[in-house]
Amino acid sequence: MPLNNYGRGLLEKSIDETISVIPTFVERLRNNIPEDFMIQKMEDYAFGFVNGLIIGNFLGTYGSAYFPNPPPDLMNEIGEVMVRRARDIREAIFKAG
Numbered sequence: 086m087p088l089n090n091y092g093r094g095l096l097e098k099s100i101d102e103t104i105s106v107i108p109t110f111v112e113r114l115r116n117n118i119p120e121d122f123m124i125q126k127m128e129d130y131a132f133g134f135v136n137g138l139i140i141g142n143f144l145g146t147y148g149s150a151y152f153p154n155p156p157p158d159l160m161n162e163i164g165e166v167m168v169r170r171a172r173d174i175r176e177a178i179f180k181a182g
Contacts, residue, residue, distance in 0.1 A: 088162045095147050096139075096163065100170050103139050104177045110135070111181035131178045136167060 088096070111131055124130045140163060148155055155163075 088159060088166075092147050092151070093166065096143050096166055097170075099139050099143050100166075100174070103135060103142075104173060107131075107135065107174070107177040108181040111178060128175075128178050132171075132175055135174055135178070136171075140167065 111127075114131055114134075115127060118124055118127065118130075122130075143163065144152075144155060152159060
């Protein structure tokens with residue numbers, strides 16, 4: 086089952102809203118990473134964390150209402166949107182410094 090326009094719009098909105106708070110997130114992250122995490126590149130950690138946050142939030146809201154067990158083709162489509170928007174997310178992380 087493909088992602089409809091409403092769902093795609095919610096995913097895009099979630100990405101945009103998350104990008105808008107990345108500077109605050111990066112600042113808090115930079116000051117609070119436990120040494121036990123042994124993170125070598127904060128930017129890579131932040132990128133992975135933000136991607137997981139976006140997908141988790143999307144599946145928690147839209148997915149729980151429409152797809153308690155999202156089919157693989159839907160997850161692939163969500164992944165395609167995330168890949169397309171990866172540059173925007175990464176740029177926000179690097180600008181936050």
